Amino acid sequence: MEKTGKTRGVMIGGMLLVLCIALVSCARHVQEDRFIRADAAHRILIASSASEFKDALRSRLIDNYRPVANIEVIDIKALKEIDADAYDAIVIMDSCWARSHLNLSFKRFIDDLERNNHVILLLTTGSEQWDFTYENVDAVTSASLLDNQDKVFETLQKRIDEVLMKKPAATSTQRTWQTHALSRAETKNQSTALFSKNA
Numbered sequence: 001m002e003k004t005g006k007t008r009g010v011m012i013g014g015m016l017l018v019l020c021i022a023l024v025s026c027a028r029h030v031q032e033d034r035f036i037r038a039d040a041a042h043r044i045l046i047a048s049s050a051s052e053f054k055d056a057l058r059s060r061l062i063d064n065y066r067p068v069a070n071i072e073v074i075d076i077k078a079l080k081e082i083d084a085d086a087y088d089a090i091v092i093m094d095s096c097w098a099r100s101h102l103n104l105s106f107k108r109f110i111d112d113l114e115r116n117n118h119v120i121l122l123l124t125t126g127s128e129q130w131d132f133t134y135e136n137v138d139a140v141t142s143a144s145l146l147d148n149q150d151k152v153f154e155t156l157q158k159r160i161d162e163v164l165m166k167k168p169a170a171t172s173t174q175r176t177w178q179t180h181a182l183s184r185a186e187t188k189n190q191s192t193a194l195f196s197k198n199a
Contacts (some may be wrong), residue, residue: 032073035066042069042164043086047106048093049076051142053124058093060153065160079109084118089163091156092136093122095144110137120159122152 030048044065048054062071074082076094084090092106111115121139133139140159142152 007051007167012113016180025076025096030055030073031079032075032078033073035062035071037066037070040068040070042088042167044091045082045087046071046073046091046093047076047079047109048073048091051124053096053149054093054095055152056120056149057122059158061091061156061160066159069164074100076105079105084107084109084113087118088118088167089118089160091120091122091160096123096125098132118163120156120163122156125130 004029030050033170042065046058046061048058058073062073065071069088076092079092082090092109094106106121110119116137118139121137123139123141124144140152140155142148149161
């Protein structure tokens with residue numbers, strides 16, 4: 001009987017710890033920001049919840065795509081106000097503490113889309129071995145470990161490049177971007193950021 005009580009106490013303590021971590025994470029908001037350039041070939045939206053891991057990835061994505069795209073950053077809770085068709089790529093970054101506990105903000109957003117083939121989803125989870133798909137959107141999953149950051153960044157970058165490559169090369173800027181993206185895709189394991197030398 002005493003052993004059962006201790007086990008129950010440990011379980012309740014663990015649940016409270018997870019709840020506290022989730023509440024602290026939810027209390028932080030991602031600051032809205034815009035990075036605009038007149039000759040941008042693309043428009044990218046990054047909707048994210050806040051954490052050290054996601055903040056670092058978000059900064060790297062912004063630095064990588066600023067030379068070729070207008071970028072808007074919003075807190076994930078503001079997704080309901082977004083016109084998805086106004087963007088060439090939409091990156092959603094969120095956490096999932098349990099496989100059944102998913103953010104209603106991004107679920108409702110994806111549910112309402114007529115097309116979602118320009119959505120890239122990142123879920124930080126307890127395990128990167130978890131494969132997750134929602135409404136035909138395959139998520140990139142990762143534990144929130146700094147050691148994983150390079151791998152996750154490269155995966156997100158590849159998916160964003162693939163989405164943007166499908167857009168017609170209507171301008172010389174866009175054609176230049178596509179040429180560089182193709183060249184980059186052909187070079188395996190190259191970690192140099194796209195356009196870092198052409199910004």
